[in-house]
Amino acid sequence: xxxxxxxxxxxxxxxxxxxxxxxxxxxxxxxxxxxxxxxxxxxxxxxxxxxxxxxxxxxxxxxxxxxxxxxxxxxxxxxxxxxxxxxxxxxxxxxxxxxxxxxxxxxxxxxxxxxxxxxxxxxxxxxxxxxxxxxxxxxxxxxxxxxxxxxxxxxxxxxxxxxxxxxxxxxxxxxxxxxxxxxxxxxxxxxxxxxxxxxxxxxxxxxxxxxxxxxxxxxxxxxxxxxxxxxxxxxxxxxxxxxxxxxxx
Amino acid sequence: xxxxxxxxxxxxxxxxxxxxxxxxxxxxxxxxxxxxxxxxxxxxxxxxxxxxxxxxxxxxxxxxxxxxxxxxxxxxxxxxxxxxxxxxxxxxxxxxxxxxxxxxxxxxxxxxxxxx
Numbered sequence: 001x002x003x004x005x006x007x008x009x010x011x012x013x014x015x016x017x018x019x020x021x022x023x024x025x026x027x028x029x030x031x032x033x034x035x036x037x038x039x040x041x042x043x044x045x046x047x048x049x050x051x052x053x054x055x056x057x058x059x060x061x062x063x064x065x066x067x068x069x070x071x072x073x074x075x076x077x078x079x080x081x082x083x084x085x086x087x088x089x090x091x092x093x094x095x096x097x098x099x100x101x102x103x104x105x106x107x108x109x110x111x112x113x114x115x116x117x118x119x120x121x122x123x124x125x126x127x128x129x130x131x132x133x134x135x136x137x138x139x140x141x142x143x144x145x146x147x148x149x150x151x152x153x154x155x156x157x158x159x160x161x162x163x164x165x166x167x168x169x170x171x172x173x174x175x176x177x178x179x180x181x182x183x184x185x186x187x188x189x190x191x192x193x194x195x196x197x198x199x200x201x202x203x204x205x206x207x208x209x210x211x212x213x214x215x216x217x218x219x220x221x222x223x224x225x226x227x228x229x230x231x232x233x234x235x236x237x238x239x240x241x242x243x244x245x246x247x248x249x
Numbered sequence: 250x251x252x253x254x255x256x257x258x259x260x261x262x263x264x265x266x267x268x269x270x271x272x273x274x275x276x277x278x279x280x281x282x283x284x285x286x287x288x289x290x291x292x293x294x295x296x297x298x299x300x301x302x303x304x305x306x307x308x309x310x311x312x313x314x315x316x317x318x319x320x321x322x323x324x325x326x327x328x329x330x331x332x333x334x335x336x337x338x339x340x341x342x343x344x345x346x347x348x349x350x351x352x353x354x355x356x357x358x359x360x361x362x363x364x365x
Binding site: 024028031032034035036057058059063064071072073 | 277323
């Protein structure tokens with residue numbers, strides 16, 4: 001059962017009306033409904049009858065929502081261009097974060113240029129590792145959360161969301177700026193190495209299969225987490241979805 | 250019992266009345282609907298929920314401004330007329346007066362003809 005006027009908000013959001021405007025409209029209608037209820041109570045009706053009369057005077061949910069939609073209420077940018085908000089923008093932000101990490105890491109490495117890994121302070125190496133971790137995992141996860149939040153708040157169809165989540169997951173799994181310290185092997189000296197992918201070394205040699213496997217595992221884990229979060233949140237946060245989910249089971 | 254307003258005659262009327270009422274003082278939605286009903290002797294009644302679509306459209310066109318105000322423990326959005334809204338009101342009122350006069354003259358002549 002939806003709260004009074006909640007159905008109006010739902011219809012507006014599903015029609016792409018900006019959430020800010022939909023919330024304001026519903027809030028004003030709620031205040032108007034309270035005034036009408038007071039008026040009906042003052043005329044001598046009991047609380048239930050007053051509530052029903054006020055609701056009838058205000059008008060039907062579908063009619064009120066339609067009036068707003070037909071009257072040129074502002075549509076959200078995400079509703080007008082979901083591919084920009086859910087796909088292009090997060091992908092660009094992730095690439096920008098990766099590039100920023102490259103430049104920042106290079107800048108941090110300048111003072112220790114020429115030193116062997118053993119000569120670099122543990123704390124310094126730790127800082128670089130944390131930065132790689134943040135960019136490779138945390139930024140991508142935050143962008144996925146941002147996409148989920150926009151899609152859920154604005155009741156966007158899930159098509160572009162899935163495309164965006166797959167792209168973020170793949171970019172985050174495959175790209176990145178990774179700093180390795182390889183161990184001496186087979187007479188070759190070890191040392192610091194940098195790559196744009198999390199290259200996996202087996203017996204001292206880069207392994208394409210293992211590298212791709214790790215990248216896809218990384219992407220798969222991120223995508224699975226985001227997809228599960230979306231399905232759970234959608235069922236619990238969007239009115240009417242719980243009933244649909246129960247009906248499908 | 251209030252008469253049902255004929256929607257064919259209502260184009261532009263809610264906007265004109267809202268602008269006129271807000272020219273006098275800032276009001277909120279419920280107050281506007283009540284004022285229109287009262288001042289027109291229930292001849293014109295604006296849909297309770299429909300008033301906000303008119304208010305918001307006028308606000309988007311910068312004819313109105315709004316601000317949230319708490320009065321007697323209730324928070325409400327009060328609308329007031331802007332300079333652009335005042336110009337718009339004058340234009341609409343002139344058009345309406347001219348139109349009403351023209352219609353009245355036709356009705357008057359028709360009435361005279363049927364009397365003779």
